[in-house]
Amino acid sequence: MHIPFCSHKCHFCDFAAFAGLEAREPEYFQVLAREITTRLTDFQKENEAEIVLDTLFVGGGTPGLARIDELVFMKSTLEQFCTLSPDCETSLETTPHAITEAKAFDWLQLGINRLSIGIESFQDSELKAMGRDHSRSQALAGIEAAVRAGHQNISLDFMYGLPEQTLASFKDTLREAVRLAEYLPIQHISAYGLEIAVNAPLLLRYPRDSKAYVDEDGFVAMFETLVETLEEAGFKQYEVSNFAREGFESRHNITYWKNEPYFAFGVGAHRYVNGVRSANTKSFNVYMRDFDEGSTREAIDHRGEEMETLMLALRMRRGLDLEDFQKRFQKDLLSLKAKEIAILKKEGLVQLSDTHLQITRKGLTVMNSIIGKLLTG
Ligand code: SF4
Missing domain, CATH: 1.10.10.920 (Arc Repressor Mutant, subunit A)
Structure with missing residues (x-):
């Protein structure tokens, strides 16, 4: 379920994520509910099987900014058509500075049992360079607020290959993550190399050939440091960019890597249902006018499915x-x-x-x- 609102548009970001549209949130949730209702009613007409969800991922954007009653409304809309399995992995994605203890407590009451927090870096200079709107101290405060509220399954997201980032500063960030994980319930860590959207504002300040980025060898060294540091700290690399303590691998992401089906709703959302990959428009205005306008569909034939299955499975360390x-x-x-x-x-x-x-x-x-x-x- 994609919630596209953010407090600020980060300077590298290519997601369907929008800042300054808070006033349209109530209207968005109405359209989202309509999409869920329409797509799942159609699915049930074509397939007689009961829908049981093993995982639910509320991603974005920054769903952590959404009002709790809006999240309750979305979940209850979904539950009109689906049963959430008793141990459904229910994740919510948020920026750290959107977390308050009260909100984090409400998320637990709603059934959110996994919190994914976008930290990206613990260095203020790098956060500023990449155009994030939070600081290291806000990151720490957000994590602590989530823990005080009672969250026991926290995932932190990081990025490397950032402008102004060096191997030494990346090591510092990783050391800080590992230090926190020694006494806080940080069960999972993801770290992705920076990908910059075409025409991203970041390129105006840091063009692709800028000396502020590490070169290719430096990038590989960062990746190797990432794997060594996290594995030494007891986080098993179970996918190229994902590390977890035993039993805390993201079941939601494993669904993608096993090339299994999933629904998706919201602006820019991608789904894989009955052998068809389809995607909603990334335009907020088009989606609000008609959630299906501008959507794309691709039927995956047997050969395509085979290639995808091989490629995705080999991303996981347990392999094919x-x-x-x-x-x-x-x-x-x-x-x-x-x-x-x-x-x-x-x-x-x-x-x-x-x-x-x-x-x-x-x-x-x-x-x-x-x-x-x-x-x-
Ligand atoms: S918080 Fe995340 S989704 Fe929102 S603009 Fe920044 S990178 Fe994009």
Whole structure:
């Protein structure tokens, strides 16, 4: 469920996220409820199966800014059509400075059992350079408020490859995250390399060739430091950019990487239902006029599904389940790609367990080229 409102548009951001539209929030939630009702009614007409959700992700934007009654309204709209499984992983995404203890408590009452907080960096100079509107002290205060309210499953998001960021400053940020995780219930950490939207305002201050960014070797060094630091601190890397304490992997994200179906609602939302990937418009005004206007649809054929399944599964450290793959696509990858796998194994880029084909830590930095070699013709 996508809630697109933000207190400020970060200077690199390409999401369907908008600042200064708070006045239109009530109207947005009405359209969102209409979309949920229409799409799920149509789904139920075509498919007689009961809808049971294993996960619910309220993302954005900054859903942490939404009023609690609006979130209650959205959840109850959804529950008219779906049952949330008893252990449904229910996440809410927020910026740290949108958290207050009272709000965080309300989220718990609503059933939010996983809080994902966008910290990005603990260095004020980097936050300012990338055009965020929060500071290190606000980040710490937000995390502490969530903990005081009773949240026990907190995920922190970071970014690397930021302007003005050095390997040493990134190490400092990671050290701070690890220090907090020693005594706070931080169970999960994500860290993504900075991706800058085309025409992003950040490029005016820091063009792509600016010396304020680390070079390619520096970027790889940051990634390697990330993996080493978090694994040493007991966070297992279960996907290229995601780390979790035992049992706290994001079930929601694993659904994507296993190439399984999911619904999605809201401006810019993408879904995968009955073999069709579809996406809503990213334009706020178009969505508000008609949630389906400008949406795109792509039916994924068997071959496309096979390629996607292979690519997504290899992002996960546990890798591709070879038996599942054979059952799903009637293909024995080990025989079909015996030569390529033998070479990759010799180079230390992949490894085989009894059940899975995995990309090694060394292979992670050249993951795309490995996947290219494993795609079947
Ligand atoms: S808070 Fe997140 S979604 Fe909102 S503008 Fe910044 S990066 Fe984009």
